Amino acid sequence: MIRWPWRRRRRPPVQPVPQISPETEQRWMLPRTLIVLLSIIAVIGVLILLSQVAAFVAPIFLGFNLVIAVMPLQQWLLRRGVPRALAALASAATVYAFLIALLWSMYWSVQSLVTELPQYSTEFNAMYRDMLAWMASLGISQDEALQQLQNAFSPSAIATTLGSLASEAGSALVFIATLFVVIFFLAWDSMGLPERLKRIASTNPGIVLGIDHFAAGVQRYWVVATVFGLIVSALDLVALSALGVPLALVWAVFAFVTNYIPNVGFVLGVVPPTLMALLANGPLNALLTAILFSVINFVMQSLIQPKVAGDAVGVTPATSFLSLLVWAFALGPVGALLALPATLAVKTLLIDPDPKLAWVSRFISNKLDQPADGRIRQAISPGVQGRGRPPQ
Numbered sequence: 001m002i003r004w005p006w007r008r009r010r011r012p013p014v015q016p017v018p019q020i021s022p023e024t025e026q027r028w029m030l031p032r033t034l035i036v037l038l039s040i041i042a043v044i045g046v047l048i049l050l051s052q053v054a055a056f057v058a059p060i061f062l063g064f065n066l067v068i069a070v071m072p073l074q075q076w077l078l079r080r081g082v083p084r085a086l087a088a089l090a091s092a093a094t095v096y097a098f099l100i101a102l103l104w105s106m107y108w109s110v111q112s113l114v115t116e117l118p119q120y121s122t123e124f125n126a127m128y129r130d131m132l133a134w135m136a137s138l139g140i141s142q143d144e145a146l147q148q149l150q151n152a153f154s155p156s157a158i159a160t161t162l163g164s165l166a167s168e169a170g171s172a173l174v175f176i177a178t179l180f181v182v183i184f185f186l187a188w189d190s191m192g193l194p195e196r197l198k199r200i201a202s203t204n205p206g207i208v209l210g211i212d213h214f215a216a217g218v219q220r221y222w223v224v225a226t227v228f229g230l231i232v233s234a235l236d237l238v239a240l241s242a243l244g245v246p247l248a249l250v251w252a253v254f255a256f257v258t259n260y261i262p263n264v265g266f267v268l269g270v271v272p273p274t275l276m277a278l279l280a281n282g283p284l285n286a287l288l289t290a291i292l293f294s295v296i297n298f299v300m301q302s303l304i305q306p307k308v309a310g311d312a313v314g315v316t317p318a319t320s321f322l323s324l325l326v327w328a329f330a331l332g333p334v335g336a337l338l339a340l341p342a343t344l345a346v347k348t349l350l351i352d353p354d355p356k357l358a359w360v361s362r363f364i365s366n367k368l369d370q371p372a373d374g375r376i377r378q379a380i381s382p383g384v385q386g387r388g389r390p391p392q
Contacts, residue, residue: 063182092187229259266297
């Protein structure tokens with residue numbers, strides 16, 4: 001068949017793709033103020049959602065932190081030729097031993113206090129009479145004070161208090177049981193973690209680098225908190241023993257436990273030994289106990305430790321304090337314990353990889369001489385430019 005030239009079909013000319021001018025693109029963007037307000041609303045919504053599922057999220061995140069904290073032990077055992085299963089079980093046993101020792105110390109402290117308090121019933125009655133006299137000097141009669149006490153200790157009030165305590169005890173048991181189960185499964189799954197990270201690194205190196213940075217920060221944080229807790233506990237034991245405060249060892253152990261709560265842990269730890277000193281040795285000894293205990297714990301926990309822990313996590317002391325308030329609202333009392341690790345997780349996994357949020361990293365970072373973890377962005381940028389291929 002002969003194809004004549006004049007019968008050839010002409011292809012329509014290719015129309016150029018219309019270019020969007022910067023002015024047109026700017027018109028379609030939301031106002032910056034609206035973007036900020038929507039971001040704040042989204043953050044508040046996420047925090048409220050976390051507060052509703054805190055009973056589920058808190059033990060999982062705490063177990064995740066504890067398993068990460070003992071990962072160096074597992075890696076050391078693997079380098080020594082220990083089988084992976086035994087190394088994983090050893091790391092889980094280490095976490096269990098730490099938790100059991102912590103729970104037993106709290107139980108022993110409460111039991112010692114309950115045993116010791118009846119010996120000071122005379123002093124307590126004298127303090128009660130002095131309080132009534134002081135209230136009378138303020139114009140509050142003894143009958144009014146007794147009426148207030150009867151309302152506070154009425155059968156309905158006592159029943160309500162006991163019901164809330166039983167509910168809290170049940171929630172605590174569920175939390176502990178969930179935590180122990182989560183720790184076992186996380187430690188067991190950690191045997192195959194290196195291979196999983198290698199596979200992820202082949203396509204998403206930035207994510208692996210962020211996880212590595214988060215794990216290193218969590219390990220440093222728990223080491224710093226434990227070491228400072230031991231130092232504060234030893235100093236409190238010496239100071240309370242020198243002042244003759246009963247149950248000095250109990251209050252030292254209590255100070256060690258409260259040391260894991262950043263910035264405000266010493267406030268919880270100073271009240272019991274001060275009351276005990278007031279019952280046993282009088283107001284002057286109680287005042288000296290409160291001053292000495294507060295100075296030691298405030299200097300160590302609120303001045304030195306936040307600086308060292310902030311360096312370990314990579315945030316400023318003000319950020320660590322604000323994170324305490326935020327995560328305590330979102331996750332309850334356990335959120336105060338996990339404030340810095342949770343902030344580190346948000347920073348390294350959500351903020352640092354995004355170049356648009358670089359200003360947030362620089363604002364909350366305690367390192368002013370270098371960008372806030374630009375290595376994660378450097379690891380992600382080549383993969384993005386190369387359509388998902390990892391950097392060579």
